[in-house]
Amino acid sequence: xxxxxxxxxxxxxxxxxxxxxxxxxxxxxxxxxxxxxxxxxxxxxxxxxxxxxxxxxxxxxxxxxxxxxxxxxxxxxxxxxxxxxxxxxxxxxxxxxxxxxxxxxxxxxxxxxxxxxxxxxxxxxxxxxxxxxxxxxxxxxxxxxxxxxxxxxxxxxxxxxxxxxxxxxxxxxxxxxxxxxxxxxxxxxxxxxxxxxxxxxxxxxxxxxxxxxxxxxxxxx
Amino acid sequence: xxxxxxxxxxxxxxxxxxxxxxxxxxxxxxxxxxxxxxxxxxxxxxxxxxxxxxxxxxxxxxxxxxxxxxxxxxxxxxxxxxxxxxxxxxxxxxxxxxxxxxxxxxxxxxxxxxxxxxxxxxxxxxxxxxxxxxxxxxxxxxxxxxxxxxxxxxxxxxxxxxxxxxxxxxxxxxxxxxxxxxxxxxxxxxxxxxxxxxxxxxxxxxxxxxxxxxxxxxxxx
DNA sequence: TCTATACTTTTGGGTAGTCGAAATTCAGGC
DNA sequence: GCCTGAATTTCGACTACCCAAAAGTATAGA
Numbered sequence: 001x002x003x004x005x006x007x008x009x010x011x012x013x014x015x016x017x018x019x020x021x022x023x024x025x026x027x028x029x030x031x032x033x034x035x036x037x038x039x040x041x042x043x044x045x046x047x048x049x050x051x052x053x054x055x056x057x058x059x060x061x062x063x064x065x066x067x068x069x070x071x072x073x074x075x076x077x078x079x080x081x082x083x084x085x086x087x088x089x090x091x092x093x094x095x096x097x098x099x100x101x102x103x104x105x106x107x108x109x110x111x112x113x114x115x116x117x118x119x120x121x122x123x124x125x126x127x128x129x130x131x132x133x134x135x136x137x138x139x140x141x142x143x144x145x146x147x148x149x150x151x152x153x154x155x156x157x158x159x160x161x162x163x164x165x166x167x168x169x170x171x172x173x174x175x176x177x178x179x180x181x182x183x184x185x186x187x188x189x190x191x192x193x194x195x196x197x198x199x200x201x202x203x204x205x206x207x208x209x210x211x212x213x214x215x216x217x218x219x220x221x
Numbered sequence: 222x223x224x225x226x227x228x229x230x231x232x233x234x235x236x237x238x239x240x241x242x243x244x245x246x247x248x249x250x251x252x253x254x255x256x257x258x259x260x261x262x263x264x265x266x267x268x269x270x271x272x273x274x275x276x277x278x279x280x281x282x283x284x285x286x287x288x289x290x291x292x293x294x295x296x297x298x299x300x301x302x303x304x305x306x307x308x309x310x311x312x313x314x315x316x317x318x319x320x321x322x323x324x325x326x327x328x329x330x331x332x333x334x335x336x337x338x339x340x341x342x343x344x345x346x347x348x349x350x351x352x353x354x355x356x357x358x359x360x361x362x363x364x365x366x367x368x369x370x371x372x373x374x375x376x377x378x379x380x381x382x383x384x385x386x387x388x389x390x391x392x393x394x395x396x397x398x399x400x401x402x403x404x405x406x407x408x409x410x411x412x413x414x415x416x417x418x419x420x421x422x423x424x425x426x427x428x429x430x431x432x433x434x435x436x437x438x439x440x441x442x
Numbered sequence: 443t444c445t446a447t448a449c450t451t452t453t454g455g456g457t458a459g460t461c462g463a464a465a466t467t468c469a470g471g472c
Numbered sequence: 473g474c475c476t477g478a479a480t481t482t483c484g485a486c487t488a489c490c491c492a493a494a495a496g497t498a499t500a501g502a
């Protein structure tokens with residue numbers, strides 16, 4: 001059974017890999033994401049490679065093997081189900097569940113996680129709109145446009161947010177930009193680094209490009 | 222912040238101390254309870270003593286200090302609230318929640334545990350009848366008679382069981398001897414090592430002294 | 443009083459994970 | 473082709489656990 005440290009490394013690599021499925025994941029990215037020294041990552045990558053969980057190319061980076069990927073997906077499944085459980089059942093705020101799930105994902109048994117899944121009605125996405133892998137590790141990967149790419153002046157629905165930080169989520173909460181919210185992008189001004197939104201209620205709100213790129217939408221039906 | 226290993230040692234010592242509040246807790250008991258080598262316990266006791274969590278008397282044993290006791294009570298609170306939560310909210314079997322709680326007690330945040338407490342209506346006992354310390358670490362210690370000490374032929378109610386092992390709990394479940402169940406002790410035969418019970422429904426069942434000593438009752442009102 | 447035995451402590455050693463700093467490698471610009 | 477800067481790897485060292493086995497201690501019974 002993998003230690004919780006190993007689970008953290010695998011999950012982190014999976015997430016980094018998803019940003020750019022072609023490339024190998026560099027030591028630098030992992031070391032930054034997990035806040036450990038670069039040398040520590042190199043050492044860990046060697047032992048994970050020895051366990052057959054990933055392929056390690058010295059000076060280039062790593063890529064998960066099938067078994068490593070499978071394991072990482074199970075951790076991700078636990079993480080996201082727990083987040084949804086904390087929001088839906090425990091009534092916690094979605095801006096505080098990420099760090100809580102970060103701990104719990106290593107402690108819950110398979111039995112308990114399946115019970116949560118059942119209670120939640122086998123959901124397909126967590127409170128941030130991230131897809132939940134099923135019990136066999138299958139995920140539906142959909143690429144959504146962000147507020148930077150979507151059509152202008154057309155009603156869209158927020159379906160996913162790409163930043164778990166407390167501050168960002170609290171902003172979205174306050175401005176009613178959570179998954180499910182409806183809005184339209186009125187204008188984009190590259191020079192001003194500004195994306196102007198009109199919310200469902202008619203209120204207007206402006207985001208910077210950086211923040212806008214972290215909100216993903218789909219056409220409102 | 223104490224590691225989960227330290228929390229396990231403290232909880233274990235608290236529990237052993239409760240069996241015999243006068244005596245010091247020996248290395249042997251701790252080593253047996255936690256399934257670690259005796260030398261490992263001695264080493265850990267020295268570091269815990271250095272941290273001011275317990276008093277260590279070489280060749281005699283240890284006793285928790287106030288701060289050690291406080292910490293242990295918080296772990297115990299988490300453990301017992303989690304057990305009750307798993308039974309009441311998650312619908313798990315009481316014979317399987319102990320080991321699950323053993324992991325979760327080190328992972329849940331204070332925030333989440335208080336949320337559970339609230340959802341459960343600030344309960345005073347876990348599914349086995351063990352008292353739940355309050356948020357300040359206060360517990361009501363009540364000494365109850367077991368099926369070995371209680372009056373004969375008088376209606377009593379099971380209120381606490383002193384063995385968390387799966388097999389024992391499954392037996393109690395099957396025989397309807399869970400906390401809340403009503404029964405009478407008909408006879409005790411020391412030579413035969415037998416305690417004869419008459420259950421509420423009228424059925425009769427016989428336990429050995431060893432098992433009978435692990436079921437605690439109070440007079441039925 | 444002495445000793446057998448059960449318990450405790452000490453010692454030496456091992457694994458997992460971490461860091462800081464020195465040494466190495468790679469890739470882009472000249 | 474060489475140099476430089478960034479990334480990577482290597483190295484020595486540390487903490488927190490853990491074990492097995494040798495050595496020491498306490499005590500109950502002869």
